[in-house]
Amino acid sequence: MSMDTYPITVGRVTRHVPLVETLPGVRIPLIELMGDVELVNAAAEALLKHLPPETDYLLTMETSPIVLAHAMSEMSGKPYVVVRRRRRPYMQDPIIQEVQSLTLGVSETLWLDSRMAEKLLGQNVSLVVDVVSSGGTIMALEKVAIRAGAKVVARLAAFHQGTNKLPVTFLSEIPILQTA
Ligand SMILES: O=P(O)(O)OC[C@H]1O[C@H](OP(=O)(O)OP(=O)(O)O)[C@H](O)[C@@H]1O
Numbered sequence: 675m676s677m678d679t680y681p682i683t684v685g686r687v688t689r690h691v692p693l694v695e696t697l698p699g700v701r702i703p704l705i706e707l708m709g710d711v712e713l714v715n716a717a718a719e720a721l722l723k724h725l726p727p728e729t730d731y732l733l734t735m736e737t738s739p740i741v742l743a744h745a746m747s748e749m750s751g752k753p754y755v756v757v758r759r760r761r762r763p764y765m766q767d768p769i770i771q772e773v774q775s776l777t778l779g780v781s782e783t784l785w786l787d788s789r790m791a792e793k794l795l796g797q798n799v800s801l802v803v804d805v806v807s808s809g810g811t812i813m814a815l816e817k818v819a820i821r822a823g824a825k826v827v828a829r830l831a832a833f834h835q836g837t838n839k840l841p842v843t844f845l846s847e848i849p850i851l852q853t854a
C-alpha cells in the first residue's frame with residue numbers, strides 16, 4: 675500500500691483511494707462514489723440487505739450519495755427523494771435545515787422543495803448516505819425527514835469514520851488519520 679492511498683473494500687470490490695488532508699494534520703480516505711459504477715453497485719447491493727421492508731422512500735442528499743440511492747432505488751423498486759444543498763429559484767416554500775459538518779470544517783444548508791416534502795408526509799423513510807463522519811449531515815437529513823412528516827426507519831451509510839455513536843448501519847469503517 676502506498677503512503678498516500680488507503681484500501682477500501684465493499685463486497686468483492688476493492689479500491690485504493692487517496693488520503694486527503696481536510697484540516698491541518700488530519701487525513702481521511704477520500705470516498706468518491708460518483709463515476710465508479712462497480713463500487714456503487716456493490717455498496718447498493720450490500721446496503722439493500724439492511725433495508726427495512728416497510729421502507730416507502732429512500733431519502734438522500736446532494737451530491738455524492740445520489741448515485742448510491744439511485745442504484746438502490748433501481749435494484750429495490752423503492753422511490754427516492756434528493757435533498758438539495760443549494761436553493762433553486764423554482765423551489766416553493768422549502769424546508770431549510772442548517773448542517774454543521776465538523777469533518778470538513780464548513781457549515782451548510784439543506785433545502786427540500788415542498789413538492790418533494792409532500793411525497794414524504796406519513797411515509798417510512800430510510801436515509802441513504804455515502805459517509806457518516808461527524809454525523810452532522812445525516813442528522814440534518816433526519817431533521818428534514820421529520821419536518822416533512824416522515825418516520826425514519828433506517829439510517830444507511832456505505833462508510834463510517836470517527837467517534838460518533840449515531841445509530842447508523844454501515845458497511846465499512848474508515849480511519850481519520852492524525853499526521854501532525
Ligand atoms: O458526517 P459528516 O461530518 O457531516 O460528513 C459526511 C458528509 O460529507 C460528505 O459530503 P461532502 O461535503 O464531501 O459533499 P459532496 O457529497 O457534495 O461531495 C459526504 O457525502 C457526507 O454528506
Ligand SMILES: Nc1ncnc2[nH]cnc12
Binds near residue numbers: 703704705777778805
Ligand atoms: N471520507 C470522506 N470522503 C468523502 N467525503 C467525506 N466527508 C466526510 N468524510 C469523507
